[in-house]
Amino acid sequence: MSKLNAGLVQTSLAEASIARLDQLEVFGSIASTNTHLLTQPAPAAGRFRVAIADHQTSGRGRHNRRWLSPPGSGLCLSLAYTFAAQREDLPALTLALGVGILGGLQSLDVGGISLKWPNDIVALDGKLGGVLTEVQSGIGAGVTVVTGIGLNIDLPDDLDFGLESDWALRSVDLKSIAADVPERELIAGALIGSMHVAMATFDAQGFDAFIESWQRHDWLRGKEITVDLLEQRITGIAAGVDADGALIIDTGEERTRVISGSIVVANLVDKA
Ligand code: BTN
Numbered sequence: 541m542s543k544l545n546a547g548l549v550q551t552s553l554a555e556a557s558i559a560r561l562d563q564l565e566v567f568g569s570i571a572s573t574n575t576h577l578l579t580q581p582a583p584a585a586g587r588f589r590v591a592i593a594d595h596q597t598s599g600r601g602r603h604n605r606r607w608l609s610p611p612g613s614g615l616c617l618s619l620a621y622t623f624a625a626q627r628e629d630l631p632a633l634t635l636a637l638g639v640g641i642l643g644g645l646q647s648l649d650v651g652g653i654s655l656k657w658p659n660d661i662v663a664l665d666g667k668l669g670g671v672l673t674e675v676q677s678g679i680g681a682g683v684t685v686v687t688g689i690g691l692n693i694d695l696p697d698d699l700d701f702g703l704e705s706d707w708a709l710r711s712v713d714l715k716s717i718a719a720d721v722p723e724r725e726l727i728a729g730a731l732i733g734s735m736h737v738a739m740a741t742f743d744a745q746g747f748d749a750f751i752e753s754w755q756r757h758d759w760l761r762g763k764e765i766t767v768d769l770l771e772q773r774i775t776g777i778a779a780g781v782d783a784d785g786a787l788i789i790d791t792g793e794e795r796t797r798v799i800s801g802s803i804v805v806a807n808l809v810d811k812a
Contacts, residue, residue, distance in 0.1 A: 552729025640738025
């Protein structure tokens with residue numbers, strides 16, 4: 541697979557994205573597109589900037605895990621967006637961006653995708669991608685957020701993925717689920733558009749605008765799960781998310797809200 545063509549990414553962007561885009565940077569190799577954007581000037585409120593890389597040498601995931609992206613195997617894309625005011629609902633932003641990313645892939649005719657709370661893109665019961673949201677800074681009254689997506693497109697067979705996820709038995713790539721895998725530049729253009737729209741919609745309406753779609757694509761719903769919290773382990777049936785984006789677990793005795801934690805899914809069998 542060839543290196544990313546910056547011109548092709550640029551021409552694949554929708555007018556609405558171009559109007560609000562401060563800067564688009566395309567790298568062959570970089571430590572981490574999220575880390576890069578966290579050091580760049582924050583966009584003005586309502587505007588955004590993007591960094592894309594073919595691969596990363598120090599890609600990061602949640603819970604200090606690595607994000608592995610060998611050259612030519614996928615897409616590493618981060619988007620920085622500035623909200624005009626500080627907000628308390630940012631924990632739900634990753635879920636909203638998951639809905640946006642799913643929509644971006646569907647616009648390319650990639651189906652069969654669901655979302656695993658809080659930040660995984662799922663296909664064939666495996667991990668197709670992951671989302672990492674980090675707060676860059678508060679500028680003035682506002683707050684700048686960097687959200688990065690790592691998407692597997694054409695993984696090498698020998699990728700040692702095992703230890704980098706608490707739930708997924710394996711990684712999945714687009715090549716395994718799509719009849720025709722679009723050019724990575726087109727995927728980047730679609731994701732930039734859908735992530736930007738998700739940020740702007742969240743800015744105006746919060747998680748309310750996303751919850752119905754999130755519940756429809758909830759991969760965990762109905763599954764028996766165990767969540768390790770700091771001083772507690774909860775086992776029960778995943779029962780969707782609430783208006784704040786917290787995961788609801790039905791233990792049989794009560795419904796518990798979880799806002800952060802590692803999730804183990806019972807009875808998950810690798811069918812690959
Ligand atoms: C996870 O699964 O825990 C999240 C993975 C997020 C990976 C993406 S790749 C682009 C951006 N840069 C990073 O270092 N991480 C995110």
